[in-house]
Amino acid sequence: MRNIRNCTVAVVGGAGFLGSHLVDHLIEDRGCKVLVVDNLISGRREFVHKDAIFEHHDITTSEGHLKGLFKLYDVKHVFSYAAHPYIPLSFERPKYVAETNFIGAINVINAAQEAGCEAILQVSSAEIYGDGNGVTWESPSTKAKGGYSSGEEHDAVEVPVALAEDAPVRPHSTYGAAKAAVDYYVQCGWRERKTPCIALRQFNCVGPRETHPYIVPEIISQIAKQDGDYPPNSVVVRLGNNSFRDFLYAGDQAKIAVELLERGKFGEVYNLGSETGTKIYDLAKLIGKLMGFADVRVEQDPKRVRPWEIWHLQSDNTKLEAALWIDGKEQKEKGKDCLVHPLTTLEEALKRTIAYYRENNNQWCWEK
Ligand SMILES: NC(=O)c1ccc[n+]([C@@H]2O[C@H](COP(=O)([O-])OP(=O)(O)OC[C@H]3O[C@@H](n4cnc5c(N)ncnc54)[C@H](O)[C@@H]3O)[C@@H](O)[C@H]2O)c1
Numbered sequence: 001m002r003n004i005r006n007c008t009v010a011v012v013g014g015a016g017f018l019g020s021h022l023v024d025h026l027i028e029d030r031g032c033k034v035l036v037v038d039n040l041i042s043g044r045r046e047f048v049h050k051d052a053i054f055e056h057h058d059i060t061t062s063e064g065h066l067k068g069l070f071k072l073y074d075v076k077h078v079f080s081y082a083a084h085p086y087i088p089l090s091f092e093r094p095k096y097v098a099e100t101n102f103i104g105a106i107n108v109i110n111a112a113q114e115a116g117c118e119a120i121l122q123v124s125s126a127e128i129y130g131d132g133n134g135v136t137w138e139s140p141s142t143k144a145k146g147g148y149s150s151g152e153e154h155d156a157v158e159v160p161v162a163l164a165e166d167a168p169v170r171p172h173s174t175y176g177a178a179k180a181a182v183d184y185y186v187q188c189g190w191r192e193r194k195t196p197c198i199a200l201r202q203f204n205c206v207g208p209r210e211t212h213p214y215i216v217p218e219i220i221s222q223i224a225k226q227d228g229d230y231p232p233n234s235v236v237v238r239l240g241n242n243s244f245r246d247f248l249y250a251g252d253q254a255k256i257a258v259e260l261l262e263r264g265k266f267g268e269v270y271n272l273g274s275e276t277g278t279k280i281y282d283l284a285k286l287i288g289k290l291m292g293f294a295d296v297r298v299e300q301d302p303k304r305v306r307p308w309e310i311w312h313l314q315s316d317n318t319k320l321e322a323a324l325w326i327d328g329k330e331q332k333e334k335g336k337d338c339l340v341h342p343l344t345t346l347e348e349a350l351k352r353t354i355a356y357y358r359e360n361n362n363q364w365c366w367e368k
């Protein structure tokens with residue numbers, strides 16, 4: 001087991017949403033010295049912990065410069081979080097997204113190995129699964145059609161299946177394709193040249209310091225902007241498809257990512273999510289309730305309906321749990337410390353996100 005305590009760690013993309021939570025955890029709970037490398041394209045300097053070292057650098061440019069930084073600060077472990085994570089951008093600017101999410105990630109991995117770093121964690125995404133080859137929803141009609149691939153309404157008997165790592169990799173976007181390519185690079189890198197890297201296939205996250213107009217910030221903004229416009233206690237939220245998503249609290253993501261870098265196997269991919277989740281319309285109702293509205297009506301906005309949809313994304317963490325012993329009972333039996341157990345509930349994660357938004361005068365960072 002690698003021990004990530006009181007050592008120097010680099011977080012590439014550490015000014016972003018998930019990266020900044022990771023930096024906080026490494027400094028405050030693990031006693032690490034942290035080097036943040038970021039070009040601040042979506043991250044913010046003010047998100048970076050005051051005790052972290054900050055180096056402005058674009059990972060698509062010089063691999064040699066990155067290697068130099070890792071050597072200069074004597075970095076032992078690297079977390080590779082820098083990416084363009086907002087999927088719609090990959091529809092509009094696929095090459096730009098692929099350059100950062102694929103070439104940039106490879107630069108980070110190569111630079112870390114060349115600098116002699118002991119372990120690298122590359123953050124991947126559940127988006128690599130696409131529709132999971134139709135296995136995430138089963139119905140006679142979809143089976144006959146070979147799975148969902150359009151945005152049409154479906155009358156399926158819903159039998160959601162959580163995704164394990166052996167589910168087919170069938171990305172729907174350039175974002176997912178670039179992430180999948182890096183996953184393969186991690187796997188091949190270990191076989192070919194013993195690159196000490198692990199890929200973490202992350203499902204959706206939620207928490208303070210969101211950096212893009214994902215579904216949770218979108219719902220919060222819509223509701224906040226209606227204060228006073230509608231009858232008391234009543235709001236309308238206009239959304240796209242009512243798909244199912246698995247949400248993990250960003251602070252839990254950070255802790256588990258560190259545990260995985262300590263205990264995971266190089267060259268392997270691991271899923272991480274809450275293993276639960278919600279349909280998006282129910283999410284809107286929950287957020288509305290937490291924001292003080294008893295009556296939350298959801299309407300479908302045709303402009304928000306995607307031309308295709310991934311109807312159900314839910315993680316099966318079995319492989320990760322086997323590596324980390326997350327389960328409390330198993331912990332006791334094995335005599336090891338309990339890791340992140342239990343996880344922060346979705347309700348609590350949403351409360352913290354709403355509080356953060358309100359503390360920031362009802363603005364997200366991209367709106368400033
Ligand atoms: N947020 C989620 O729900 C989620 C889910 C699955 C996977 N992920 C993955 O987790 C990682 C972090 O996502 P996030 O939500 O924190 O996004 P984010 O945009 O907040 O963070 C990405 C960081 O990388 C930086 N960056 C982007 N391009 C760069 C470049 N060329 N050079 C240097 N820095 C660059 C940005 O400035 C930002 O600080 C990404 O790899 C993303 O694909 C996120």
